Structures are given as C-alpha cells and as structure tokens.
Amino acid sequence: MTTSTVILIIVAVVLVLAIAVIAGVVLNRRRRISLGEREDSAGPTEAVKGGGYRADGGISLSSGGATTAAPPEHPAGERTEVEGQPGVGDDAAVPRDTVRRDIVDVQLPDATDTAVTDTTVTEEPSAPAEPETPAQPEAPAETAPAEPEVPVQERVEPTPEPTPEPTPAEPEAAEEIEEIEPTAGRLEKLRGRLSRSRSTFGQGLLGLLGAGDLDEDSWEEIEDTLLMADLGAATTTEITERLRTEIASRGIRTPDDARALLREVLVDALGPDMERAVKALPHGDPSDGGKPAVVLVVGVNGTGKTTTTGKLARVLVADGRTVLLGAADTFRAAAVEQLATWGHRVGAEVVRGKEGADPASVAFEAVSRGSDTAVDAVLVDTAGRLHTKTGLMDELGKVKRVVEKKAQVDEVLLVLDATTGQNGLTQARVFSEVVDVSGIVLTKLDGTAKGGIVFQVQRELGVPVKLVGLGEGPDDLAPFQPGPFVDALLD
Numbered sequence: 062m063t064t065s066t067v068i069l070i071i072v073a074v075v076l077v078l079a080i081a082v083i084a085g086v087v088l089n090r091r092r093r094i095s096l097g098e099r100e101d102s103a104g105p106t107e108a109v110k111g112g113g114y115r116a117d118g119g120i121s122l123s124s125g126g127a128t129t130a131a132p133p134e135h136p137a138g139e140r141t142e143v144e145g146q147p148g149v150g151d152d153a154a155v156p157r158d159t160v161r162r163d164i165v166d167v168q169l170p171d172a173t174d175t176a177v178t179d180t181t182v183t184e185e186p187s188a189p190a191e192p193e194t195p196a197q198p199e200a201p202a203e204t205a206p207a208e209p210e211v212p213v214q215e216r217v218e219p220t221p222e223p224t225p226e227p228t229p230a231e232p233e234a235a236e237e238i239e240e241i242e243p244t245a246g247r248l249e250k251l252r253g254r255l256s257r258s259r260s261t262f263g264q265g266l267l268g269l270l271g272a273g274d275l276d277e278d279s280w281e282e283i284e285d286t287l288l289m290a291d292l293g294a295a296t297t298t299e300i301t302e303r304l305r306t307e308i309a310s311r312g313i314r315t316p317d318d319a320r321a322l323l324r325e326v327l328v329d330a331l332g333p334d335m336e337r338a339v340k341a342l343p344h345g346d347p348s349d350g351g352k353p354a355v356v357l358v359v360g361v362n363g364t365g366k367t368t369t370t371g372k373l374a375r376v377l378v379a380d381g382r383t384v385l386l387g388a389a390d391t392f393r394a395a396a397v398e399q400l401a402t403w404g405h406r407v408g409a410e411v412v413r414g415k416e417g418a419d420p421a422s423v424a425f426e427a428v429s430r431g432s433d434t435a436v437d438a439v440l441v442d443t444a445g446r447l448h449t450k451t452g453l454m455d456e457l458g459k460v461k462r463v464v465e466k467k468a469q470v471d472e473v474l475l476v477l478d479a480t481t482g483q484n485g486l487t488q489a490r491v492f493s494e495v496v497d498v499s500g501i502v503l504t505k506l507d508g509t510a511k512g513g514i515v516f517q518v519q520r521e522l523g524v525p526v527k528l529v530g531l532g533e534g535p536d537d538l539a540p541f542q543p544g545p546f547v548d549a550l551l552d
C-alpha cells in the first residue's frame with residue numbers, strides 16, 4: 062500500500078466522521094423543535110377541556126340557592142326585530158349562534174331545603190340577602206298603569222259558596238276546605254294512569270331486549286320505539302348506544318337482566334340527581350317579617366296552567382300553608398272564575414283584575430297583597446299565550462319583571478301538555494328564553510303514549526320536570542321521580 066493510498070483512506074475516514082457528527086447535531090435539533098411544538102399545542106387543548114367541564118361546576122354551584130343573583134337580561138332586548146316572529150326556528154330573530162343559557166342560570170333550590178311532602182315543597186333559605194324590598198306598593202316604573210289606574214283590582218275573598226241569599230252568619234271559609242289527598246305516594250297511586258304510555262314504550266322495549274340475540278333490525282326497532290315515544294334523536298342515540306355496550310360487556314342473558322339494565326339506563330337519562338323540589342315555601346316566617354314565596358305559572362293556551370295552579374294550592378294547603386292566588390289571566394274571564402273556584406275550594410284568597418286589565422299589574426297586586434296578608438305562597442296563574450307571538454311573550458317577560466319589583470320570583474313553572482309531543486319542546490325553548498323557567502310541569506300524561514318528552518325537555522333546557530299531571534281530578538298532581546316513573550313505564 063502506497064503512502065498516497067493511506068492518506069486517501071485517512072481523509073475518507075475523517076470525512077465520514079465529520080458527516081456523522083453533523084447529522085447527529087441536526088437530528089438532535091429537530092427533536093428539540095418537535096418537542097417544543099407539542100408542548101405549545103398541549104396548552105390550548107387543556108384550556109378548552111377546562112372550559113367544557115365548568116358546566117359541571119355550574120350544577121353544583123346552583124345548590125347554593127343564592128337569592129341575590131341578578132335576573133338574566135330580558136332576551137327580547139337582544140332581538141334584531143320584534144314584529145311577531147317566533148323566537149326559534151327558521152324565522153328566528155335571535156341568531157342561532159346566540160349563546161344559549163346554561164344550567165348555571167337556572168335557580169335551583171338549596172340542597173339543605175327540607176323535603177316536606179312527596180310533592181316536595183321547599184323553603185328558600187331564610188334571611189336571604191333580599192335585593193331590595195320596596196316597602197310601599199309603589200307602582201313599578203314599567204307598569205304604566207299605576208295602581209289607582211288599574212281598572213278595579215277586585216280582591217275576591219274566599220267566599221264560602223255562591224249562595225244567592227247571603228246569610229248573616231256565613232261559615233268560615235276554612236270550614237269548607239275540601240279534604241285533600243295526601244301527596245305522599247301519589248305517583249305510585251296514579252301509576253295506572255300511565256298505562257297508555259306503558260303499552261307502547263316499556264313493553265315494546267322489553268319485548269325486544271328480552272328476546273335474546275339482537276340483530277341490527279332489532280336495534281333499529283328499539284330506536285324507532287324510543288323515537289315514537291318522543292325521546293328525540295339525541296337521547297335515543299345515547300340510550301341505544303349505552304344499551305349496546307352494556308349488553309355486550311355485562312353479558313345480559315335473561316329478560317330480568319335486560320329489564321334491570323333498561324331501567325338503569327332510562328333512569329340515568331332522566332337525571333336522577335336533578336333538584337325537583339318546588340320552591341313554594343316562604344322566606345322566613347311571613348307573620349314575622351318573612352316573605353311569601355312567589356310562583357309564576359306559565360305556558361301556552363290550554364296546557365293546564367289554571368288546573369295546575371289549583372292543584373298546587375291544594376298541595377300547599379294540605380301541608381298547612383296559606384296561599385294566595387293571582388289570576389293574571391285577564392284575557393279569558395272564564396279562566397279567572399276557574400281559578401276563583403279553586404281558591405274557594407281550598408280557602409285561598411284570589412286577587413284578580415277586570416277582563417283586559419294589565420296582567421303585570423294584577424300579578425304585582427297579588428304579590429303585594431300576599432306580602433301584606435303574610436301568606437306563605439303567592440301562586441300567579443298567567444294567561445295562556447302562543448309562544449310564536451313575540452308581543453305576548455314580551456308581555457310575559459314584563460309580568461315577571463314587574464313582580465320582581467316587589468318580591469323575588471322563586472319559581473317559574475312552565476306547564477307543558479305531554480300530548481303535544483315535539484311542539485312542547487319548541488314551547489319550552491321559547492318560554493325559557495323569555496322567563497327564566499325553573500321547573501316543568503308535564504300535564505296530561507294520563508292521555509298519551511308520548512311521555513318521552515320528559516327526557517328531551519330536561520336534556521335541552523337543563524330544567525327539571527318537577528311535577529306531572531295525571532288527570533283532571535283536583536289531586537291528580539304528582540311529583541316527578543325518575544325511578545318510579547320508569548318503573549311505571551316498564552311494569
């Protein structure tokens with residue numbers, strides 16, 4: 062080997078080593094860059110997740126039952142126009158991407174509230190930091206009709222009965238109060254009323270699930286059954302997927318196992334932890350400076366508002382409470398009479414206005430009167446209104462705002478007719494935009510196979526169904542309880 066060959070080999074080795082060193086440095090740098098990028102991208106992801114989970118926190122925060130929270134801004138103010146257009150749907154004036162109210166805005170009762178009866182009635186925490194208590198019933202700024210101008214606010218005392226010739230010694234109204242059925246165990250008692258729902262929904266599902274091997278056709282049938290019962294697409298998908306997973310993982314074999322699983326899945330979908338107490342007990346002792354609870358009952362025409370108001374009054378009276386009814390349905394004279402009859406039956410005073418009077422003014426007067434007479438609860442029945450009429454919806458918003466000049470509104474109960482199915486959901490959306498709905502009363506569940514609206518309405522609004530109407534009788538109002546409700550569907 063010549064000297065020049067040796068030199069060439071040495072040069073080649075040096076070159077290879079140099080290339081290896083350079084390559085190592087470059088690779089090392091690349092690795093550092095890619096690590097840096099990953100760290101950067103992790104940041105925002107973390108933030109988004111945190112934001113998503115805040116809603117859960119909102120649920121637990123709401124249990125404080127704070128009374129000082131400012132009521133949400135009236136949504137009508139956000140509308141781009143207010144000329145009779147519906148609040149939702151294709152013609153919606155509010156942009157679809159408007160931030161929707163979430164559970165944080167829903168005023169739920171205090172977790173420490175005592176459940177008094179089966180149809181739970183709770184008391185707001187006493188000595189709340191009242192926003193302001195205008196001592197005098199001065200006419201609120203928005204109620205153009207100052208009190209004296211309101212066309213005669215008649216106060217209907219609970220007259221014993223419409224006897225043509227008044228006898229000098231009229232019996233005390235209290236003596237005439239009807240016997241009221243105990244509220245405990247009502248849902249159980251009324252279970253048979255759900256039979257129509259049961260035959261299609263529960264039995265259909267159990268038949269399919271209990272049959273053993275489920276092919277795709279069977280799953281489609283299960284989905285159809287859920288959809289037909291008005292559970293809605295989202296809930297249906299959720300329930301079906303959970304059933305599929307659980308059946309596979311738990312190795313469900315017998316009809317009893319299938320039933321237990323179905324019960325569990327349906328109960329879970331009904332939010333068993335939602336607070337369903339009706340906030341209809343006073344703030345402190347009204348005879349000692351406390352304030353009556355104020356409950357607004359709202360909904361479209363004919364859903365059962367007046368009936369529900371009357372039934373709820375009975376529940377309260379049965380619980381030893383005093384009640385005043387406000388007949389703010391000034392559109393329909395018969396509705397006022399109807400409420401007066403309910404009041405008479407339970408010995409409750411009724412405040413009403415003349416036909417056509419400003420409903421906000423009547424509601425204000427009822428709450429004022431309730432405070433003056435130190436009743437435990439003022440229940441205000443409002444006029445039925447089509448949710449597609451912006452003017453009427455704005456009027457309802459006004460009723461609430463005006464009442465709030467006098468007292469805190471503890472509960473806004475939206476009455477939905479279960480037989481209207483999907484339309485009930487649309488109503489619920491619009492009403493919750495205008496007044497801060499805090500609870501749903503689902504009426505006429507005795508006459509429909511569409512009880513599944515319960516699932517949807519709670520899911521969409523985050524507002525619990527608190528009461529259910531199961532008949533026209535005076536005591537056919539029951540608390541809504543997911544477990545017994547599902548049992549009633551499946552048994």
Ligand SMILES: Nc1nc2c(ncn2[C@@H]2O[C@H](COP(=O)(O)OP(=O)(O)OP(=O)(O)O)[C@@H](O)[C@H]2O)c(=O)[nH]1
Pocket residue numbers: 360361362363364365366367368369390393396444445446504505506507508529530531532533537
């Ligand atoms: N089957 C059944 N009927 C009910 C129930 N609740 C109410 N109703 C009936 O529904 C009808 C309408 O009830 P109302 O209380 O007058 O309805 P409303 O919402 O006050 O009506 P408007 O004042 O016109 O808006 C009445 O015949 C009630 O007896 C229920 O749970 N089941």
